[in-house]
Amino acid sequence: MSEARIIPLGSKDGRARTGGGAARRSRPPGSSDIERGTGVDQGTGKGAVGDEVVVGRRMTEHLAVENRESDPDPDGPTASGASEANPAAAGAGSTHPVAGDGGSTFPRGTRGAGERATSAGRMHSSGHEAGDVDGEPVSAVREPVAGLGRGDPPDDPDVGPTASLPSEPLADAGSLEQALAGFLAFLRRRITGDYVVDEHGFDQDLTENVIAPLLRPIYQNYFRVETRGLENVPDIGGALIVANHSGTVPMDAIMTALAIMDHHPAHRHLRILAADLVFAVPFLAPMARKTGNTLACQADAERLLAGGHLVGVWPEGFKGVGKPFSERYKLQRFGRGGFVSAALRTGVPIVPCTIVGAEEIYPMIGNLKTLARLLGLPYLPITPTFPWLGLFGLLPLPSKWLIEFGEPVDTESLTPAAAEDPMLVFELTDRVRETIQHSLYGLLMQRRSVFF
Amino acid sequence: MRPRCVLVTGVSRPLGAQVASAFAADPEIENVIGVDTIPPRVDLGRTQFVRADIRNPLIAKVIGAAAVDTVLHLNVIATPLGAGGRAVMKEINVIGTMQLLAACQKAPSVTKLIVKSTTTIYGSSPRDPALFTEEMEPRSLPRGGYSKDAFEVEGYVRGFSRRRPDVTVSVLRFTNIVGPGIDSPLTRYLELPIVPTVLGFDPRLQLLHSEDALGVLTKAAAQDHPGTFNVAGDGVLLLSQAVRRAGRAPLPVPSPAVVTLGNLVRRSRLLDFSAEQLGFLAHGRAVDTTRLKQVFGYVPRFTTSETFDDFVRDRPIRFAIDRDTVIRAERGLLDVLARRRLVGTS
Numbered sequence: 001m002s003e004a005r006i007i008p009l010g011s012k013d014g015r016a017r018t019g020g021g022a023a024r025r026s027r028p029p030g031s032s033d034i035e036r037g038t039g040v041d042q043g044t045g046k047g048a049v050g051d052e053v054v055v056g057r058r059m060t061e062h063l064a065v066e067n068r069e070s071d072p073d074p075d076g077p078t079a080s081g082a083s084e085a086n087p088a089a090a091g092a093g094s095t096h097p098v099a100g101d102g103g104s105t106f107p108r109g110t111r112g113a114g115e116r117a118t119s120a121g122r123m124h125s126s127g128h129e130a131g132d133v134d135g136e137p138v139s140a141v142r143e144p145v146a147g148l149g150r151g152d153p154p155d156d157p158d159v160g161p162t163a164s165l166p167s168e169p170l171a172d173a174g175s176l177e178q179a180l181a182g183f184l185a186f187l188r189r190r191i192t193g194d195y196v197v198d199e200h201g202f203d204q205d206l207t208e209n210v211i212a213p214l215l216r217p218i219y220q221n222y223f224r225v226e227t228r229g230l231e232n233v234p235d236i237g238g239a240l241i242v243a244n245h246s247g248t249v250p251m252d253a254i255m256t257a258l259a260i261m262d263h264h265p266a267h268r269h270l271r272i273l274a275a276d277l278v279f280a281v282p283f284l285a286p287m288a289r290k291t292g293n294t295l296a297c298q299a300d301a302e303r304l305l306a307g308g309h310l311v312g313v314w315p316e317g318f319k320g321v322g323k324p325f326s327e328r329y330k331l332q333r334f335g336r337g338g339f340v341s342a343a344l345r346t347g348v349p350i351v352p353c354t355i356v357g358a359e360e361i362y363p364m365i366g367n368l369k370t371l372a373r374l375l376g377l378p379y380l381p382i383t384p385t386f387p388w389l390g391l392f393g394l395l396p397l398p399s400k401w402l403i404e405f406g407e408p409v410d411t412e413s414l415t416p417a418a419a420e421d422p423m424l425v426f427e428l429t430d431r432v433r434e435t436i437q438h439s440l441y442g443l444l445m446q447r448r449s450v451f452f
Numbered sequence: 453m454r455p456r457c458v459l460v461t462g463v464s465r466p467l468g469a470q471v472a473s474a475f476a477a478d479p480e481i482e483n484v485i486g487v488d489t490i491p492p493r494v495d496l497g498r499t500q501f502v503r504a505d506i507r508n509p510l511i512a513k514v515i516g517a518a519a520v521d522t523v524l525h526l527n528v529i530a531t532p533l534g535a536g537g538r539a540v541m542k543e544i545n546v547i548g549t550m551q552l553l554a555a556c557q558k559a560p561s562v563t564k565l566i567v568k569s570t571t572t573i574y575g576s577s578p579r580d581p582a583l584f585t586e587e588m589e590p591r592s593l594p595r596g597g598y599s600k601d602a603f604e605v606e607g608y609v610r611g612f613s614r615r616r617p618d619v620t621v622s623v624l625r626f627t628n629i630v631g632p633g634i635d636s637p638l639t640r641y642l643e644l645p646i647v648p649t650v651l652g653f654d655p656r657l658q659l660l661h662s663e664d665a666l667g668v669l670t671k672a673a674a675q676d677h678p679g680t681f682n683v684a685g686d687g688v689l690l691l692s693q694a695v696r697r698a699g700r701a702p703l704p705v706p707s708p709a710v711v712t713l714g715n716l717v718r719r720s721r722l723l724d725f726s727a728e729q730l731g732f733l734a735h736g737r738a739v740d741t742t743r744l745k746q747v748f749g750y751v752p753r754f755t756t757s758e759t760f761d762d763f764v765r766d767r768p769i770r771f772a773i774d775r776d777t778v779i780r781a782e783r784g785l786l787d788v789l790a791r792r793r794l795v796g797t798s
Binding site (some may be wrong): 010047174177180184187188190191192193194196197198199200201203218276277278279280281282285286289290294295297303381428 | 580581650654696707735794
């Protein structure tokens with residue numbers, strides 16, 4: 001049955017993730033970045049020289065990548081292609097491990113691919129038209145699931161609950177019934193603790209069924225986030241997304257994660273590297289771990305990247321998120337370049353990401369430094385509305401957001417030993433920073449207004 | 453090298469008893485000596501029980517007389533209540549280890565030393581990486597209790613291996629061991645009808661099945677694996693998830709009140725809770741077991757969740773929210789839905 005098929009299929013996928021994954025990175029047909037780069041030069045004049053250098057480098061890189069891509073990869077594309085092309089089978093098969101606790105014994109790749117497909121089904125069944133891309137596979141998922149449900153009657157109390165999703169008999173039912181069945185199955189999993197949490201504490205079930213639906217209205221209707229360049233984010237394998245940080249409250253990280261989860265063709269989960277403060281705050285700490293955040297440290301970053309995850313990092317940290325409004329869209333120091341050495345050691349591409357709009361959600365016009373120090377916080381903002389309007393002041397301004405993923409900075413031509421060369425690490429760090437800064441200027445020039 | 457004469461300390465405790473019985477059942481091992489201060493409650497086969505305190509130099513005579521070649525030191529204990537107070541516990545753990553190591557150093561027959569340590573030496577803090585590897589240091593040195601004892605014990609063991617480089621020294625850092633017959637603060641805690649948790653936190657737990665603990669210890673004795681190894685089951689469980697799996701109800705308590713509550717519970721002798729466990733209940737801890745699997749060559753048979761489910765099955769738990777009841781309720785509701793739909797369409 002399909003259950004028997006998923007295991008070899010998915011495990012092949014798992015291998016492909018760690019192995020020849022990077023070669024499959026899709027590139028945009030034209031290098032739009034370069035055009036934008038020159039446009040920026042006229043506008044700012046400031047970084048003109050640096051930009052030319054960057055562009056030149058990027059061109060050579062582009063050629064190098066093209067060479068590599070023409071190289072036929074023996075197993076990478078075929079293995080992953082098989083599993084990507086057949087999400088329906090993967091999803092149907094993995095309804096078993098998803099519902100059951102046995103899922104934890106499967107290789108990571110299997111679970112990832114399988115659950116993504118089912119989760120797409122779940123999202124869809126709850127009546128939410130989240131991803132426009134998953135329309136096709138989802139309808140395909142429903143049929144085999146229904147067949148499966150009728151095939152094994154849930155009489156065995158030990159196997160039954162884990163093996164059959166109760167939504168199965170209702171698979172062809174109306175959308176309301178289906179949504180209810182999905183909701184009941186979710187409740188059952190939550191009450192009996194029947195879900196898998198990865199070693200970093202990431203609870204995919206909760207993230208996809210509770211957290212993401214709660215955030216989606218903010219994403220779609222409040223900030224009206226527009227994404228560009230999602231094709232620069234690889235479908236499989238590890239990659240490090242590096243973005244600018246702003247907005248007093250790290251809303252930009254949450255929105256970027258949701259952008260990739262909902263709009264990237266592979267619906268990947270962005271694993272965010274968060275500051276240690278996050279894990280010390282009650283309620284925030286467990287929520288951060290459950291939604292896939294982990295501590296921003298070398299060990300965790302390298303573990304996730306080596307495991308083929310998509311990792312997001314905001315290297316400016318508190319300096320960026322808590323900078324005064326007058327310094328908006330001016331990138332701060334990019335940490336100590338730890339993210340570059342993590343990417344070099346694991347050989348994953350660095351995808352620069354530019355977020356426009358987050359700066360205006362809480363314009364920080366003052367900082368209560370003494371009180372912040374008393375409370376152990378990095379800063380305590382004063383905005384035009386906070387604390388003057390009390391709780392109402394906590395409402396962010398409804399700025400219009402743009403998230404652009406740039407062309408990956410290739411790290412594959414460099415060996416892991418390059419991570420031990422501080423000069424090279426600094427240089428790469430600066431290059432990523434410059435790229436994001438220029439892209440920021442470009443996007444700002446295209447923006448008509450802050451709110452529309 | 454295969455061991456011929458094995459000495460096991462802490463043999464009256466469940467894990468020590470299991471290890472001793474396993475060695476006693478192995479015909480290649482000529483002699484098994486079990487040492488503890490109280491007689492074992494279970495039959496240990498042909499194990500010779502020596503009632504001795506490892507804090508006493510007498511232990512040197514035992515090792516010398518029997519020409520012991522392999523020493524398993526399992527007597528680093530975590531429970532002050534069981535030991536008779538924190539001071540006694542520290543005596544047993546630290547002074548006992550020092551005496552045992554001194555005796556081993558004097559005994560030329562000893563070729564292997566296996567020490568049961570704990571992953572609590574990594575501490576628990578919000579600044580911890582998701583998984584600790586063996587080289588990582590705790591964020592702050594343990595201030596007291598079990599983790600401090602284990603930290604000091606490991607220090608003395610390192611000193612011993614410097615002075616006796618010919619002895620194979622394996623330090624095994626076990627995570628919380630759970631299994632049939634295992635009675636530990638964590639099992640007691642998870643057995644409470646209502647489980648108090650720290651409000652606003654949900655720690656990651658990692659468990660090791662007692663069978664895997666036994667497997668690792670016997671493998672360490674049978675083969676030579678010098679070094680330090682984390683020993684834990686695969687995967688993690690969140691505390692909230694564990695509580696739900698056991699069908700229990702959690703009772704979130706604000707962290708300042710947890711210590712007070714813990715002291716109350718401790719006075720009632722219901723649970724051996726000490727303040728140092730607060731960090732663990734808030735932040736949890738998980739370790740990386742790559743070295744165990746690849747260098748040591750042992751893959752735990754039970755994952756953390758399997759271990760926990762085994763533990764729940766093993767103990768009759770009252771006041772439980774029954775898993776089957778939940779499933780039946782769900783089925784019932786779905787049936788109602790399905791029937792309503794049939795009526796609606798026909």
